[in-house]
Amino acid sequence: MTSTVTRPPYADVVDLDAYPIHRLDSDPGQALVARCRAELAADGVCNLPGFLTPAAAARMVALAEELADRAWRSDQTHTIYFEPVDDTVPAEHPRAHTVRSAKRGIAYDYIPPDAPLRRLYESDDMTRFIAAALGIATLYRSADPLDALQMTAFHPGEELGWHFDRSEFSVTVMYQQPEAGGEFVYVPGLRTADDPNYAGVQAVLQGDPSNTRVLPSAPGTLAFFHGHNALHRVTPIEGARPRINSVLTYGEVPDMKLNDLTSQLFYGRMSR
Ligand SMILES: O=C(O)CCC(=O)C(=O)O
Numbered sequence: 001m002t003s004t005v006t007r008p009p010y011a012d013v014v015d016l017d018a019y020p021i022h023r024l025d026s027d028p029g030q031a032l033v034a035r036c037r038a039e040l041a042a043d044g045v046c047n048l049p050g051f052l053t054p055a056a057a058a059r060m061v062a063l064a065e066e067l068a069d070r071a072w073r074s075d076q077t078h079t080i081y082f083e084p085v086d087d088t089v090p091a092e093h094p095r096a097h098t099v100r101s102a103k104r105g106i107a108y109d110y111i112p113p114d115a116p117l118r119r120l121y122e123s124d125d126m127t128r129f130i131a132a133a134l135g136i137a138t139l140y141r142s143a144d145p146l147d148a149l150q151m152t153a154f155h156p157g158e159e160l161g162w163h164f165d166r167s168e169f170s171v172t173v174m175y176q177q178p179e180a181g182g183e184f185v186y187v188p189g190l191r192t193a194d195d196p197n198y199a200g201v202q203a204v205l206q207g208d209p210s211n212t213r214v215l216p217s218a219p220g221t222l223a224f225f226h227g228h229n230a231l232h233r234v235t236p237i238e239g240a241r242p243r244i245n246s247v248l249t250y251g252e253v254p255d256m257k258l259n260d261l262t263s264q265l266f267y268g269r270m271s272r
């Protein structure tokens, strides 16, 4: 049998020796998928340090700096569920608790087609790898022209307040960490589909650190997590250097798009 070895369009972006996402059916590819599933099952998070090459991470930092004046600054107060405040419950109840999120979003359509992360995100190999790691038969990239793959910069004092994601899972790639702060802190499996665990959630919101964990996020780390059931936050950035990362958006149904309200909030415009 002959095999044609073609270089994937993201060969310079991913450390393919450590993370052979281009050969998922090989033994090392299967071992990678098994490792991801085991980590997710144990911790609700899978963390892959050194997934990106240092050059790719550095290029994304430079791009974020070049695109800084196109970034949309949002600074808002919201509940941890992204739902309106429930005024029928006591003030200390999680459904009445509000937090602050402040960040700068660079939309997908501003990221040039040859950017390392675009070449990776737009490859079917990456989509298949994420699906396999999450144990989902078929995943689709988001169809949103602004949100499918974005970059976020968090400047000094900016943060993401405690929240549960609306989506089932999230995929992030870190490019640059701040000097201090800007930590991804999470509590795995704090609620389930059947049990909102308000008492447990309230304890975390009131500062109980006993179940919180910090995700190590060196530049180049790919992480995916069950953000729907893990309460999580990004602590305020300290020092002058911004925290820069991307969120890669996938769904179990095709043609996924943000609604106009969310699009306006995170990017300052609608895509249609
Ligand atoms: O920036 C991060 O590390 C997490 C982002 C996040 O939680 C979100 O976008 O919902």
Ligand SMILES: [Fe+2]
Pocket (backbone or CB within 6 Å): 163, 164, 165, 170, 227, 232
């Ligand atoms: Fe989140």
